[in-house]
Amino acid sequence: MFANLLIILASSLVVIALFRRLQLPPVLGYLCVGLAVGPTALDWVNDSEELPDLAELGVVFLLFSLGLEFSLTKMLALRRVVFGLGSLQVLGCAALLGLLLMTLGVAPGIALLLGAGLALSSTAIVSKELTSLGEIFSSHGQNAIGVLLFQDVVAVLLLTLVPVFAGTGEQAWYWALPLTLGKTVVLFVGLLLASRWLLPRLFHEVAASHSAELFVLLALVIVLLTAWLTHLLGLSPALGAFLAGMLLGESHYRHQIEADIRPFRDILLGLFFVSIGMLIDLQLFVSHSLLILGFTLTLMLVKGCVVAALVRLRGSDSETAWRSGLALAQGGEFCFALMAQMQQSRLIPDEFNGLLLAATFCSMLLTPLLLRAAPGIALRLHRKPNQQVQLEEITALNAELRGHAVICGYGRVGQSIGRFLRKEQQAYIALDDDPERVQEAATEDSSVHYGDCRRGALLSAVGVERARLVVVAVDNSDVALAVLKEARRINAEVPILVRTRDDSQLAELKAAGASEVVPELLESSLMLASHALILLGLPDEQVQARVDEVRQNRYRLLHGFYSHPNAPDEAPINPD
Numbered sequence: 352m353f354a355n356l357l358i359i360l361a362s363s364l365v366v367i368a369l370f371r372r373l374q375l376p377p378v379l380g381y382l383c384v385g386l387a388v389g390p391t392a393l394d395w396v397n398d399s400e401e402l403p404d405l406a407e408l409g410v411v412f413l414l415f416s417l418g419l420e421f422s423l424t425k426m427l428a429l430r431r432v433v434f435g436l437g438s439l440q441v442l443g444c445a446a447l448l449g450l451l452l453m454t455l456g457v458a459p460g461i462a463l464l465l466g467a468g469l470a471l472s473s474t475a476i477v478s479k480e481l482t483s484l485g486e487i488f489s490s491h492g493q494n495a496i497g498v499l500l501f502q503d504v505v506a507v508l509l510l511t512l513v514p515v516f517a518g519t520g521e522q523a524w525y526w527a528l529p530l531t532l533g534k535t536v537v538l539f540v541g542l543l544l545a546s547r548w549l550l551p552r553l554f555h556e557v558a559a560s561h562s563a564e565l566f567v568l569l570a571l572v573i574v575l576l577t578a579w580l581t582h583l584l585g586l587s588p589a590l591g592a593f594l595a596g597m598l599l600g601e602s603h604y605r606h607q608i609e610a611d612i613r614p615f616r617d618i619l620l621g622l623f624f625v626s627i628g629m630l631i632d633l634q635l636f637v638s639h640s641l642l643i644l645g646f647t648l649t650l651m652l653v654k655g656c657v658v659a660a661l662v663r664l665r666g667s668d669s670e671t672a673w674r675s676g677l678a679l680a681q682g683g684e685f686c687f688a689l690m691a692q693m694q695q696s697r698l699i700p701d702e703f704n705g706l707l708l709a710a711t712f713c714s715m716l717l718t719p720l721l722l723r724a725a726p727g728i729a730l731r732l733h734r735k736p737n738q739q740v741q742l743e744e745i746t747a748l749n750a751e752l753r754g755h756a757v758i759c760g761y762g763r764v765g766q767s768i769g770r771f772l773r774k775e776q777q778a779y780i781a782l783d784d785d786p787e788r789v790q791e792a793a794t795e796d797s798s799v800h801y802g803d804c805r806r807g808a809l810l811s812a813v814g815v816e817r818a819r820l821v822v823v824a825v826d827n828s829d830v831a832l833a834v835l836k837e838a839r840r841i842n843a844e845v846p847i848l849v850r851t852r853d854d855s856q857l858a859e860l861k862a863a864g865a866s867e868v869v870p871e872l873l874e875s876s877l878m879l880a881s882h883a884l885i886l887l888g889l890p891d892e893q894v895q896a897r898v899d900e901v902r903q904n905r906y907r908l909l910h911g912f913y914s915h916p917n918a919p920d921e922a923p924i925n926p927d
Contacts, residue, residue, distance in 0.1 A: 490784075768824060780800065884897070
């Protein structure tokens with residue numbers, strides 16, 4: 352066990368560092384590590400019973416941290432997506448894929464069961480990539496998460512149906528279905544009561560002790576206990592972890608909980624992706640490469656088109672429809688478990704099972720790249736008549752506006768900037784891709800619009816070419832970089848301020864055309880340092896001079912704002 356972990360972690364260290372350098376998603380690196388060290392390639396890692404369990408914990412922690420981002424109100428708003436879109440997606444994809452499998456000679460019942468398994472998408476990959484791209488609360492992101500939650504419940508039902516088709520089951524499907532749904536309701540109600548009465552008191556007591564160790568332990572216990580209880584009910588542990596995270600997401604401690612479990616989540620999630628890669632027979636890619644390619648493309652086309660059509664029928668614009676389809680086009684990790692169980696029950700031939708596993712793996716491998724290319728693909732697939740109307744409306748509203756500021760991202764930082772500008776009677780337009788946030792802001796402020804700031808057409812609609820200032824206030828550096836490049840393409844002269852968490856991408860942002868980059872960590876450290884010096888008894892003027900000196904050296908645009916600390920009587924230097 353320890354030797355296997357050492358080999359996996361050491362290989363991952365090298366490969367992930369290489370993928371980072373090549374600007375490729377880390378998920379692809381982990382999958383490639385699993386493929387390389389698995390039994391069909393280098394065979395460095397032996398079969399271990401503990402490894403799949405450790406790997407599953409990664410998905411549990413991921414779904415828990417994802418649940419922290421979703422409040423109960425947001426999830427209730429998604430109920431139509433979860434049960435409406437989710438059920439239609441599973442039924443539609445299962446029917447079409449089942450018919451295709453029947454044409455290949457698979458028995459009708461087995462084909463429909465296998466088609467339903469192939470209809471499930473990868474919760475781990477989609478959730479992680481949407482989070483890293485900053486699209487988890489976009490329209491297509493919420494569609495994807497809602498459908499994935501429904502799929503987690505369906506996956507449990509499908510696993511219970513395998514013994515029924517094999518002739519060894521104790522329960523018929525018409526009993527298994529309401530039983531699974533009933534267990535889900537019981538789990539939700541139990542967690543709701545616990546989150547209202549028990550957990551806040553526990554966290555309050557632990558927080559009062561001022562012990563970081565106790566806080567970490569309590570967070571881990573909650574995640575693992577929820578997953579275990581869900582497993583006892585015969586449901587997906589990841590589903591239970593998500594519900595627990597969602598109910599805790601409304602507490603004051605959610606940011607601290609997320610920070611505490613992040614190291615465990617990232618390492619264990621890496622193990623999960625490695626374990627997925629190890630399941631694939633590398634020799635099949637040599638002997639049946641064209642067949643695997645055909646299966647992969649068919650799977651992704653069917654699933655992507657079905658999801659896009661369903662989202663379009665629900666009244667969404669074409670871009671949202673296609674991006675939702677691209678996000679859910681791959682096979683999922685539950686499909687591996689289902690096919691393994693069906694193979695053990697001799698329901699499908701070994702070679703056919705291996706080909707389907709390889710095709711599912713390839714679809715998962717392509718997903719991170721597809722999600723990054725999704726805006727361009729969606730644009731080429733359709734010209735978005737509904738969205739065009741929206742752009743025309745925004746353009747008409749702001750046609751007369753000149754010399755204004757454009758704020759990209761209207762979270763807490765963007766709203767603070769907006770309040771300052773409003774008090775000084777400076778005109779501005781704000782953009783954000785969280786529909787709930789835009790709706791709330793629109794009740795008080797008509798200058799806030801919904802949309803993805805990375806789209807050049809939207810930036811043109813709000814008049815970036817006529818703006819005096821652009822402020823990129825999104826909390827994701829990769830998204831900020833994409834917005835910056837697009838804004839600079841439209842207007843090469845406008846000053847652009849960019850907010851970042853730290854200065855890790857400072858050089859890249861400056862090279863892309865940022866007039867100034869403001870790292871949050873620097874500003875918070877300056878405030879803490881100034882307070883510390885004042886509490887230590889240093890004069891206010893001396894502390895302010897030190898802070899001004901750091902800011903003057905750090906921010907090029909402020910060189911003429913602060914006078915030199917050693918020469919307070921000198922006039923400020925005008926940069927012009």
